[in-house]
Amino acid sequence: MNAAVVSNIAYLVAAVLFIAGLKGLSHPRSAVRGNLMGAVGMLLAIVVTLLQQGIMSFELILLGMLAGALVGAVFALKIQMTAMPQLVGLFNGFGGIASVLVAGAVLYQAVMAMSATAAGAAAGTGGVATVAGAPDLQFTIATAFSGLIGAVTFFGSVIAFGKLQGIVTEKPVRYPGEQVVKVLVLLVTIAFGVMVVLDPAQISNYWYLSAAGSLLGVLLVIAIGGADMPIVIALLNSYSGLAAAATGFVLSNNILIIAGSLVGASGIILTQIMCKAMNRSLANVLFGGVGAVVESAAQGDIYAGKVKSTSAEEVAMILKSAQRVVFVPGYGMAVARAQTPVRLLTELMEKDGIEVEFGIHPVAGRMPGHMNVLLAEENISYDKLREMDQINATFSNTDVTIVLGANDVVNPIAREASGSPISGMPILDVDKSRTVVVIKRSLGAGFAGIPNPLFAAENTLMLFADGKKAMDDLVAAYKDA
Amino acid sequence: MAESLGFVNILTIFVLAIFVGNEVITKVPPILHTPLMSGSNAISGITVIGAILAVGTGRETLTVVLGMAALVCATINVVGGFLVTHRMLRKFKKRGDA
Numbered sequence: 001m002n003a004a005v006v007s008n009i010a011y012l013v014a015a016v017l018f019i020a021g022l023k024g025l026s027h028p029r030s031a032v033r034g035n036l037m038g039a040v041g042m043l044l045a046i047v048v049t050l051l052q053q054g055i056m057s058f059e060l061i062l063l064g065m066l067a068g069a070l071v072g073a074v075f076a077l078k079i080q081m082t083a084m085p086q087l088v089g090l091f092n093g094f095g096g097i098a099s100v101l102v103a104g105a106v107l108y109q110a111v112m113a114m115s116a117t118a119a120g121a122a123a124g125t126g127g128v129a130t131v132a133g134a135p136d137l138q139f140t141i142a143t144a145f146s147g148l149i150g151a152v153t154f155f156g157s158v159i160a161f162g163k164l165q166g167i168v169t170e171k172p173v174r175y176p177g178e179q180v181v182k183v184l185v186l187l188v189t190i191a192f193g194v195m196v197v198l199d200p201a202q203i204s205n206y207w208y209l210s211a212a213g214s215l216l217g218v219l220l221v222i223a224i225g226g227a228d229m230p231i232v233i234a235l236l237n238s239y240s241g242l243a244a245a246a247t248g249f250v251l252s253n254n255i256l257i258i259a260g261s262l263v264g265a266s267g268i269i270l271t272q273i274m275c276k277a278m279n280r281s282l283a284n285v286l287f288g289g290v291g292a293v294v295e296s297a298a299q300g301d302i303y304a305g306k307v308k309s310t311s312a313e314e315v316a317m318i319l320k321s322a323q324r325v326v327f328v329p330g331y332g333m334a335v336a337r338a339q340t341p342v343r344l345l346t347e348l349m350e351k352d353g354i355e356v357e358f359g360i361h362p363v364a365g366r367m368p369g370h371m372n373v374l375l376a377e378e379n380i381s382y383d384k385l386r387e388m389d390q391i392n393a394t395f396s397n398t399d400v401t402i403v404l405g406a407n408d409v410v411n412p413i414a415r416e417a418s419g420s421p422i423s424g425m426p427i428l429d430v431d432k433s434r435t436v437v438v439i440k441r442s443l444g445a446g447f448a449g450i451p452n453p454l455f456a457a458e459n460t461l462m463l464f465a466d467g468k469k470a471m472d473d474l475v476a477a478y479k480d481a
Numbered sequence: 482m483a484e485s486l487g488f489v490n491i492l493t494i495f496v497l498a499i500f501v502g503n504e505v506i507t508k509v510p511p512i513l514h515t516p517l518m519s520g521s522n523a524i525s526g527i528t529v530i531g532a533i534l535a536v537g538t539g540r541e542t543l544t545v546v547l548g549m550a551a552l553v554c555a556t557i558n559v560v561g562g563f564l565v566t567h568r569m570l571r572k573f574k575k576r577g578d579a
Contacts, residue, residue: 018524019501025517026508028573035520035570039563042527049530055537057545064536064549065529068556075557076564084569088519091562094554095525101551102531105544112541138488237518240525245495247531257491258498259527265502266521270514362511369514373569381576387511 003053010048011255017041018259022266028382045255081377082334085367086164089157089233092240096153099243100210103146103250110135111201140200142249144193147206149243151213152220157236159221160229164366170226178223179287185216220286226366227408227447231274231285233367238267270368277362277388279414279425303443306456310463312470315402315437316477322399324355326391328428331365332405332440334374336467342404343378344475357384359391359401359428361409388428398433403454405439405467407446412453421448436460439470516569523562529555 018041024034050061079087114135162168175181192209199205224232241263248256275282319325327342346356358380364371372385386394395401403410406428414425430436431454441464443455454460463470509517532555535548 015498019505022502022505022517022521022524023508025513025520026505026510028513028570028575031513031516031573032567032570035516035563035566038520038524039567042524042529042559042563045527045530046533049533050537052534052537055533057536060545060549061533061536061552064532064552065556068553069560071553072557072559072561073564076561076568079565081569081572084515084519084565087561087565088515088522091519091522091558092525094558095522095528098526098528098532098551098555098558101547101554102528102535105535105539105547105551106531108547109535109539109541109544234518237522237525240522244525244528247528249491249495251531251534252491253530253534254491254494256527256530257495259524261495261498262502262505263521263525265499266506266517269503269506270518273511273514360511367515368518369511369516372512373515373572376569376572376574379572379574382512382573383575385512 007048007052008254010044011253011258014041014045014048014255015258017044018262022262081373082337083165084373085229085233085365085370086161088367089160089164089236092233092236093154093157093161095240096150096157096236096243099146099150099240099247100154102247103143103150104206104210106250107135107143107196107200107206108203110139111203114201135200137197138249138252140197142246143200143206144196144209145246146243146250147196147210148189148193148213149239149246151210152217153236153239153243155214155217156221156232156239157217159218160232160236163221163224163226164229168222172225173222182216182219182223182287185212185219188212189216223287224285225447227363228278228285230363230365230367230370231271231278231282234267234270234274235282236267238264238271241265241267274363274368277426279422302451302453303456307443308461310437310461312463312465312473312477313481315400315461315463315474316481318400318435318437319349319354319474319478320352320481322349322354324357324394324398324400325349326357326359326395326398326401326430326433328359328361328401328403328406328410328430329364329371329375330361330404330406330409331371332407333467334365334371334405336405338404338467338471339374339378341468341471341475342375343380345471345478346380346384348475348478357386357391357394359386359388359395359430361388361406361428364406364409388426392429395429395432400435400437401430401433403430403436403438403440404471407440407452408448408450410452410454411446411448411450412457413450420450422450430454431457431459434459437463439463439465439467441466513570513573516566519562519569520566523559523566526555526558526562529559531555 021038245260532552
């Protein structure tokens with residue numbers, strides 16, 4: 001059997017491991033094993049590639065991998081769970097830049113080989129050299145896509161990282177003529193892409209293409225606000241996969257294409273889920289704000305004389321007599337680092353025979369599923385973490401709902417068909433429970449910038465305090481009550 | 482060699498893989514969406530294969546240099562991605578689990 005057949009069969013096994021691994025993620029029970037299968041698939045693909053004919057400079061390769069593995073391991077082991085969105089954003093970026101570099105490296109070799117062949121030298125064999133023998137249309141188009149998508153992914157991810165880390169402003173950066181600037185940069189990028197395809201020998205065009213793509217990545221992400229980051233991270237996740245697939249077309253390599261398109265599909269699905277959970281189109285997230293001025297209704301009218309303030313002691317009394325309690329955590333819980341007292345209070349209530357569950361909105365947190373990870377870290381059993389549709393069916397049987405650090409996702413205004421920025425967004429129907437306790441520092445608006453009638457509802461009690469302090473007080477008061 | 486496959490064949494693989502991805506990913510529950518992202522992110526580090534080929538078969542210095550940079554970045558992506566996903570998934574426990 002020829003060596004290429006062996007390595008392609010090994011790639012097939014790796015692809016099966018990737019797919020089976022992702023399938024394992026359909027349940028928390030099988031998820032750890034699924035992830036390990038993916039890792040084994042990757043190891044197999046790497047080893048087989050190293051054993052291919054014509055691979056030289058092993059020392060150099062091992063050195064590079066060792067360096068990368070070390071950095072990656074340090075990141076992975078040191079990162080706090082609250083900072084997971086930044087880390088995933090950063091990793092997306094590394095994947096993207098790797099695609100830009102590989103495509104550039106292969107293009108350069110192809111161009112050099114082309115001029116060598118023209119000079120009468122023998123064409124090389126094996127690996128990159130052979131692929132590089134004759135840059136056909138597939139090769140050049142794929143190279144242009146690798147450079148473009150990879151560069152957008154890398155610089156978009158860098159800006160997303162900066163925003164999540166607080167280095168770059170969380171607010172959307174808007175300026176006059178913004179859309180025109182973006183379209184112009186896009187046109188310039190496409191122009192360079194076409195030049196790469198038409199005249200691959202001019203390698204500088206490839207680097208101009210990557211530079212223009214980088215600028216495009218920056219412009220696209222910098223205009224997006226902190227609350228929309230779950231969508232951006234999911235989209236960049238998809239791009240990093242598509243960039244890898246494009247590099248697969250450059251090298252005519254099956255495993256890159258398969259793995260890349262799996263990830264591309266995954267990111268797109270998550271992006272769609274997030275957009276649906278915000279009732280917005282992807283175009284609106286990316287280019288939104290065109291003439292969309294949020295009018296702030298007079299807060300006084302909604303809140304005047306209707307807001308009831310409460311104390312930890314009073315809430316503890318109500319909880320004591322409850323049979324079913326639901327927590328609705330938002331990103332504010334993570335910011336206040338209130339997860340531990342939430343878990344303590346949950347345990348205390350369960351000891352008294354109270355049923356406790358968590359209602360989690362799809363866009364809670366800074367990336368898809370973020371809130372679940374933060375609660376799982378606190379050892380809160382995953383069968384208590386309920387999706388929006390599941391928990392919404394239960395609010396009418398719920399005695400007390402505690403809203404902690406969430407705002408727009410529990411705003412009943414969203415049910416109205418039009419008239420507000422969140423109209424039509426699916427929300428958690430917390431107002432249907434007997435009593436709602438909202439823990440919040442003030443009546444301030446959420447990301448959508450609009451007042452929330454829930455705070456003035458008849459069955460709502462406001463506990464004005466920092467999330468962590470309020471929860472600590474609540475735990476103490478519950479013990480005493 | 483892989484390049485004998487021809488464009489249509491690898492395009493077929495690409496399109497079918499997207500459909501497989503679609504089927505598999507839609508079954509992942511929202512509770513696991515963060516590990517899904519970090520785990521699939523690690524898989525997108527498959528570019529590491531391209532980087533190995535570039536370094537291992539590169540005849541031009543620039544090809545090897547670019548390949549090395551790609552190799553380091555992609556390995557960070559792969560190792561960091563799988564490791565952090567493992568760390569996260571181990572935290573998901575049901576009451577009564579060990």
